[in-house]
Structures are given as C-alpha cells and as structure tokens.
Amino acid sequence: MFSKTCEYAIRATVLIAMEGRHGRRMSLVEIARSTGSPQAFTAKVLQQLARSGILDSTKGARGGFDLPPAKAKKVKLNMVVKAIDGDHVYKGCGMGLPQCNARKPCPLHDHFQQVRDDLRHMLESTDVHTLSLGLERGTTYLKR
Amino acid sequence: MFSKTCEYAIRATVLIAMEGRHGRRMSLVEIARSTGSPQAFTAKVLQQLARSGILDSTKGARGGFDLPPAKAKKVKLNMVVKAIDGDHVYKGCGMGLPQCNARKPCPLHDHFQQVRDDLRHMLESTDVHTLSLGLERGTTYLKR
DNA sequence: TGGAAATCGGACAAGAATGTCCTAATATTG
DNA sequence: CAATATTAGGACATTCTTGTCCGATTTCCA
Numbered sequence: 618m619f620s621k622t623c624e625y626a627i628r629a630t631v632l633i634a635m636e637g638r639h640g641r642r643m644s645l646v647e648i649a650r651s652t653g654s655p656q657a658f659t660a661k662v663l664q665q666l667a668r669s670g671i672l673d674s675t676k677g678a679r680g681g682f683d684l685p686p687a688k689a690k691k692v693k694l695n696m697v698v699k700a701i702d703g704d705h706v707y708k709g710c711g712m713g714l715p716q717c718n719a720r721k722p723c724p725l726h727d728h729f730q731q732v733r734d735d736l737r738h739m740l741e742s743t744d745v746h747t748l749s750l751g752l753e754r755g756t757t758y759l760k761r
Numbered sequence: 762m763f764s765k766t767c768e769y770a771i772r773a774t775v776l777i778a779m780e781g782r783h784g785r786r787m788s789l790v791e792i793a794r795s796t797g798s799p800q801a802f803t804a805k806v807l808q809q810l811a812r813s814g815i816l817d818s819t820k821g822a823r824g825g826f827d828l829p830p831a832k833a834k835k836v837k838l839n840m841v842v843k844a845i846d847g848d849h850v851y852k853g854c855g856m857g858l859p860q861c862n863a864r865k866p867c868p869l870h871d872h873f874q875q876v877r878d879d880l881r882h883m884l885e886s887t888d889v890h891t892l893s894l895g896l897e898r899g900t901t902y903l904k905r
Numbered sequence: 906t907g908g909a910a911a912t913c914g915g916a917c918a919a920g921a922a923t924g925t926c927c928t929a930a931t932a933t934t935g
Numbered sequence: 936c937a938a939t940a941t942t943a944g945g946a947c948a949t950t951c952t953t954g955t956c957c958g959a960t961t962t963c964c965a
Contacts, residue, residue, distance in 0.1 A: 618762065618850060621953070624857035631868050644911070658954050664913065677962025678910040694869075706762060713768035716905040724775050724892040724901040725838075732880045739872055748868040757868040761860040765923070788941070802924050808943065821932020822940040 623701040625662050628652040628759050630697055633672060633682050634689040634749035642675065642683040653760040662701070669700040689746035698740060707737040767845040769806045772796040772903050774841055777816060777826050778833040778893035786819065786827040797904040806845070813844040833890035842884060851881040 619627070629648050636643050645663065649656040663682055667674040671692055672682045684692070698706065710717035711729040719726070751757035763771070773792050780787050789807065793800040807826055811818040815836055816826045828836070842850060854861035855873040863870070895901035 618855060627856050676912045679963055680911045711762060712771050714905055722901050724895050728883055728887050732883055735879050736876045739876055743872050751868050757866050761858055799924060820942045823933060824941050
C-alpha cells in the first residue's frame with residue numbers, strides 16, 4: 618500500500634508526537650531504535666519530513682526531532698504520505714492507466730472509487746496526535 | 762496500490778476475457794499491443810497467470826491465451842492480485858509491522874480496518890467477466 | 906574555546922522490480 | 936515432413952527502492 622520509506626515515516630512521526638506531548642525531543646538513534654528501523658536510512662526519512670515542514674529538527678548537541686502537540690494535531694496522515702510517496706496511492710488508477718477518470722474510466726474505475734475515497738478520507742481525517750495517544754496508553758505498538 | 766506487474770496482469774486478464782466471450786484466443790502480441798504493455802515482460806506475466814490456472818494457454822501456431830466466459834465469471838480480482846502480488850495488499854499492516862493484529866495493533870490498525878475490508882470485499886466480489894462487459898460496450902478503456 | 910553530540914547532505918552499495926533477449930519446445934499448416 | 940507461428944523459460948540488463956558511509960556543519964557544555 619505505502620512504500621517502506623513511508624511506513625518508516627509514519628512510525629517515526631507518531632513516535633515523535635508521543636514524546637512531543639511531554640515537551641521532549643528525540644534523537645535519530647532513539648527513533649530508529651524505538652521504531653525498529655535502520656538508522657542511516659531513517660535519517661534520510663526524517664530529513665525529508667523536516668524539509669517538508671512536518672517535523673521540527675534541531676541540529677547540534679542535544680538536538681533532534683520534535684513535534685509539539687499543537688502541531689501534531691494539525692498534521693494529518695495524508696500529509697506524511699504525500700511528503701514521501703506523493704498522492705498517487707489514493708488518486709492514481711488501480712490498473713495503472715495514466716489518464717483514468719469518470720469520462721474515460723478503466724474497467725475498475727467505479728469499483729475502486731469507494732475504496733480510494735475511504736482511504737483518502739481516513740488519511741485526511743486522522744491526525745498524528747490522536748495516533749500517539751494509543752501508543753502512550755500502551756494500547757498500540759510500533760514494533761511487532 | 763498494486764505492483765506494475767499486477768496492473769499488467771489485471772489489464773491483460775480483462776482483455777482476454779472480453780475476447781473469450783466470442784470464443785476467441787489472443788496472442789501475446791495482440792495482448793501487449795491492446796494493453797499498451799511491454800511485450801516481453803507481458804509474456805512473463807501471462808505465464809504466471811497461466812501457471813496459476815487463471816488463464817488457459819495454448820502453445821504452437823494459432824496458440825495464445827484465453828479465458829472462456831464460464832471461467833471468467835469465476836475468476837475474481839483477488840485471485841489475480843494474489844497470484845502476482847500475494848495478499849499483502851489487503852492483509853498486511855499499514856505501517857509495515859510484521860505482526861499487527863487486534864491483540865497487538867499498530868496505531869493505525871483500527872483506522873485501516875475498514876479501508877482494507879472494503880478493498881478485500883471489492884476484490885473478492887468483482888469478477889473478470891463483469892469487468893470485460895464495459896470494455897466490450899466501449900464504456901471503459903484499457904489504454905489512456 | 907575546544908571537544909562532543911547531533912543533524913545535513915552527498916556519494917556510494919545492495920537488492921528488488923521491471924524489462925529485454927535468446928533458445929527450446931510445441932502445435933499448425935502447407 | 937518442413938517451415939512457421941507461437942508459448943515456455945532461463946539468463947541477462949536496467950532502473951528504482953532501500954540502505955550504508957563519511958565528511959561538513961551546527962550547537963551545547965565543560
């Protein structure tokens with residue numbers, strides 16, 4: 618569904634949001650460890666998220682990544698997905714046609730419509746702050 | 762959503778089903794041309810589908826691939842997807858956790874549930890024969 | 906003010922997905 | 936039976952994704 622890179626991005630963002638609730642900032646090392654993601658690669662992903670304005674990053678000693686609650690409430694999943702994978706997932710054609718729309722639909726177009734709309738709606742209405750709550754309560758998990 | 766390979770597979774299968782309605786068999790060359798897919802690669806995809814029992818293939822001159830209507834009605838999209846991509850799309854975890862289930866869910870698990878169920882249901886209830894009808898009527902298309 | 910701790914970013918490496926090419930096998934047809 | 940048309944399948948090539956490494960830069964702190 619999403620690229621592996623995007624999965625790392627989502628995991629990291631939710632985790633950082635959880636720490637952000639306590640005003641804490643996380644280092645790359647902690648993030649990679651807690652999400653079970655390869656460190657160097659995660660660094661790239663975090664950079665992308667920071668450049669996209671989704672995360673705040675601070676360089677230098679005691680630096681790291683953070684996402685304060687106020688901001689986390691405004692960061693919807695679709696922003697993360699879009700920053701990494703683009704919006705192809707919930708906009709592109711299920712059969713891969715470059716131009717597929719209501720006027721010239723692929724055979725799957727109508728059947729896919731609802732699924733895609735559902736997905737898009739879910740991604741647009743789910744914010745990172747909400748997702749971080751379960752993590753904190755211990756009712757959801759980031760590593761197997 | 763699906764791999765490119767899987768997209769080719771779906772396109773080809775629907776096309777072949779359309780021809781199958783007239784008792785016709787299609788050659789690789791025709792299939793690749795009509796779906797706008799690379800020929801040699803499409804050959805591999807068709808082989809996979811034939812080996813999976815989704816298509817019937819005939820070797821030799823006047824050979825090709827075919828899918829008679831009776832069979833096309835029984836071939837659901839999920840079979841094609843499963844044969845090529847596996848069932849990861851509508852079974853795997855949205856955040857990529859190897860073990861994610863109701864007992865130990867990822868933060869997205871519940872939010873994803875509905876989308877995945879929708880997708881699974883759509884794939885399981887849509888058969889290739891039905892999809893081929895629109896193509897034949899000219900209300901749906903396989904190439905941009 | 907210098908060393909340590911951290912992100913940034915570019916270059917490179919490994920692996921997976923996609924795509925091509927060639928030969929073998931098989932069936933049809935003249 | 937020979938020539939031709941076609942799928943089967945292995946080996947290889949290319950491109951994209953995923954992943955590593957290293958030096959530069961920035962910031963903190965003793």
